[in-house]
Amino acid sequence: MDSEQDKMKIKKIENGVVIDHIPKGKGLAVLSILGIGEGFHATVSMVMNTPSTTMGLKDIIKIEERALEEKEINKIALIAPAATVNFVHEFQIVKKRKISVPDAFEDVIRCPNPKCISNKEGRPLLKVERKSPLHVRCAYCERAYSSEELLELSSFVA
Amino acid sequence: MADYWAGRDILSTRDVPREAIEQIWHKAKKYDDAVTHKKSYDKHSGKVLASLFFEPSTRTQFSFQTAMQRLGGSIIAFSDADTTSVSKGETVYDTIRMVESCADVIVIRHSLEGAARLAADAASIPVINGGDGANQHPTQALLDTYTMFQKKGKLDGLTISMIGDLKNGRTIHSLCYALANFDCTIEMWSPPQLKLPQIILNDISEKVKVVELESLDLSNSDVVYATRIQKERFDDPEEAERYSYVIDAESVRKMKDDAIIMHPFPRVDEIATEVDSLPQAAYFAQEANGIPVRMAILDSVLG
Numbered sequence: 001m002d003s004e005q006d007k008m009k010i011k012k013i014e015n016g017v018v019i020d021h022i023p024k025g026k027g028l029a030v031l032s033i034l035g036i037g038e039g040f041h042a043t044v045s046m047v048m049n050t051p052s053t054t055m056g057l058k059d060i061i062k063i064e065e066r067a068l069e070e071k072e073i074n075k076i077a078l079i080a081p082a083a084t085v086n087f088v089h090e091f092q093i094v095k096k097r098k099i100s101v102p103d104a105f106e107d108v109i110r111c112p113n114p115k116c117i118s119n120k121e122g123r124p125l126l127k128v129e130r131k132s133p134l135h136v137r138c139a140y141c142e143r144a145y146s147s148e149e150l151l152e153l154s155s156f157v158a
Numbered sequence: 159m160a161d162y163w164a165g166r167d168i169l170s171t172r173d174v175p176r177e178a179i180e181q182i183w184h185k186a187k188k189y190d191d192a193v194t195h196k197k198s199y200d201k202h203s204g205k206v207l208a209s210l211f212f213e214p215s216t217r218t219q220f221s222f223q224t225a226m227q228r229l230g231g232s233i234i235a236f237s238d239a240d241t242t243s244v245s246k247g248e249t250v251y252d253t254i255r256m257v258e259s260c261a262d263v264i265v266i267r268h269s270l271e272g273a274a275r276l277a278a279d280a281a282s283i284p285v286i287n288g289g290d291g292a293n294q295h296p297t298q299a300l301l302d303t304y305t306m307f308q309k310k311g312k313l314d315g316l317t318i319s320m321i322g323d324l325k326n327g328r329t330i331h332s333l334c335y336a337l338a339n340f341d342c343t344i345e346m347w348s349p350p351q352l353k354l355p356q357i358i359l360n361d362i363s364e365k366v367k368v369v370e371l372e373s374l375d376l377s378n379s380d381v382v383y384a385t386r387i388q389k390e391r392f393d394d395p396e397e398a399e400r401y402s403y404v405i406d407a408e409s410v411r412k413m414k415d416d417a418i419i420m421h422p423f424p425r426v427d428e429i430a431t432e433v434d435s436l437p438q439a440a441y442f443a444q445e446a447n448g449i450p451v452r453m454a455i456l457d458s459v460l461g
Contacts, residue, residue, distance in 0.1 A: 115291050117270040121249045122279070140272025141293050142170060144357045 027059030112153035163458035208261035221448030322385030
């Protein structure tokens, strides 16, 4: 269990979602994959490198007054396949959801191959070939990538 | 196995099973006389092939068009996308949606990788990949393996040496995946910057024995598959010179007596013309096999 003191680094939220067990340093990438940036109006808090009994250090994100759709949750699998998403209502966790790696990432992240047609027309479609460690293959140009390569070489679909 | 290819797209050799490759060989054998006796068949009269070459091609384009005509079908075609609405910015998707109403089968070549798969998404009729960038050229792999089968009687037990540019050659990529279905050994020799992409090496190494040659020693080869090394792939012209190679009569003498030499063409100077008349030269037969193999392909997908 994480200590009460750690939990209190950010106050409890009344309504929204808490994304827990994000690998340390990957919190910003999770915000990015969810499209949370300048134009996002709800309150978002993030703790980076907080101690975790199972992970050593981890990141946590809290998004207030906003639910996450299934499609959005599955996007997180690309960065944090072991993350959990807690849905909070009136300060209580009403639902816990473990991330599950989808069969494909459609319209989430671009194929890093600049000569792939999915970067010119159509929609990026990366099929999951192996879930752990995560490996994907572009449905169009057939190039295969580990999740690390994908995150290093590519960008998310806005 | 029922006809694996009936109604299917042919986009890649990556997931094609051995039986499907052998089906094409056995059907192609029946169409060999389309080359030897210029024989035509009235099998697909009234059917139309749309031949869409967004990139230049000689062999693939001609052999597909000949194959369709030898089967009794007809062709609509362009070989210069600048003469079509593509020059006005039309997408591949929209082009295919228009073409599918005119034809029964499409063959497409495009410089972008995955273009044939996108075309297959757009079309309700079979789409055949005639080459997509550096990715795949599956019908070339089918005619290459057919040539090996025709000349050697089998692929199991063969040592196949691929030499030259293994990185950028889509024929090599498709052939590697096709050969991974057989109990053969693939030897590879290339300049360090033109090695087979690691992704493909990982994929095929699970299924087939791959040996990287340190020098261009072809004494163990049953099949030598030579490809062109393009000088523009090198930053330093001197380095390009260092890795250039020529198979001449002297190098053929060091090979097994019954080895065969193949090349997807065009060749520049990788194979000396003095080799053309030697019994080991299989590359002109390989080219000619484009017709019966593509007849077999069209016949299969049209059902």
